[in-house]
Amino acid sequence: MPELPEVEVTRRGIAPALIGRRVTGVTLRTPALRYPLPRSLASNIRGAPLEGIDRRGKYLLLHFAAGHVLLHLGMSGTLRLVPPDAPPGKHDHVDIAFGNISLRMNDPRRFGALLWIEGEPTEHPLLASLGVEPLERGFTGKALHKSLHGRSAAIKQAIMDSHVVVGVGNIYASESLFRAGISPRTTAGRVSLVRLEKLVTAIKETLRAAIRAGGSTLRDFFGSDGDPGHFQLEHLVYGREGEPCRRCGTTIRMIRQGQRATFYCSKCQT
DNA sequence: CTGGTCACCTGGAAGC
C-alpha cells in the first residue's frame, strides 16, 4: 500500500482530528511489528497533547513533549480514526486513544514499525541516513546527478534507494521513468543531467498527482470500514504488462530488477 | 562504499 503519497494523505487525514488533543490511553495488541513495540508507550504519552505530525520519507512522526512516536506502515499498514469502543478486527495491532477518537494501526504483514524516540528524531538511525525529500526544493536534477555519479546500478533501483531520495516506491518509480522517457535499466551514473532534470520533474509530478488523487479519500479516515490508501492514479505502465502503451500503443513489458517488478514501454523509454 | 540477495509476515489469486 504505502508509498509517499499514501503516507502523506494519511498524515493529512489524521492530523486535523488529533493535533492538540490529549492521549487518554494506549493499547498494544501484539508484541512486535518489524521491531518490538515500546511497552512504555502509555506511560510516556498518556495525558500529553499531540503537538504535531510530520512526515519524513514514508515515516510519520507524532510529536509529544517527552518524545516522538515514529511510525512506518511497511507494505500493508494503514492508520484509521475510529470510535474508542470500536471492537478491534484482525491485525488491528495498536490503538492510541484521544478521548472520543482513537488512532488505530492495522498491518496484516507486520512489516510496519512503531518506535518511541527521545531526543532529536533526525538523529535516529532509521532517519539519519535518509536522502532528500522529493517534493522539496533540494531535489533537483543537479543534486540527483551528483548523488548518482559513478553508480552502476540501474536507474530504477537507484531512485528507489532511500539514501538517494526518499519515498519513491516500486509503483511510482516505474511511473516516473515512463513519464521521463528513461529506460529503467539504464546505468544510473550514465544518465545525463538533462534527462535527470526531466526525471526529477516527473517524480514530483507523479507524487503530487497521487497525493491529489488521495485527497478525495480523506473522509475515509473516519470510522467506517473505508480503505484509506487504496486510491490510485490511473497507472501509465505499472501492472499493465501486455497492454498497449497509452502513448504509443507498444505492448508494455515487465521485467524483474532486484526481485521487484518493473513495467515500461520499450519505445517511449530509452 | 557499492551492489546483490535474503529475510521478515500474511493473504489473495492463480495453477493443478
Next chain:
DNA sequence: TGCTTCCAGGTGACCA
C-alpha cells in the same frame, strides 16, 4: 473443493 505456488505498494541486515 482443496492444496500448492507465486506474488504483493518496504527496507534493514548481511555478504562478496
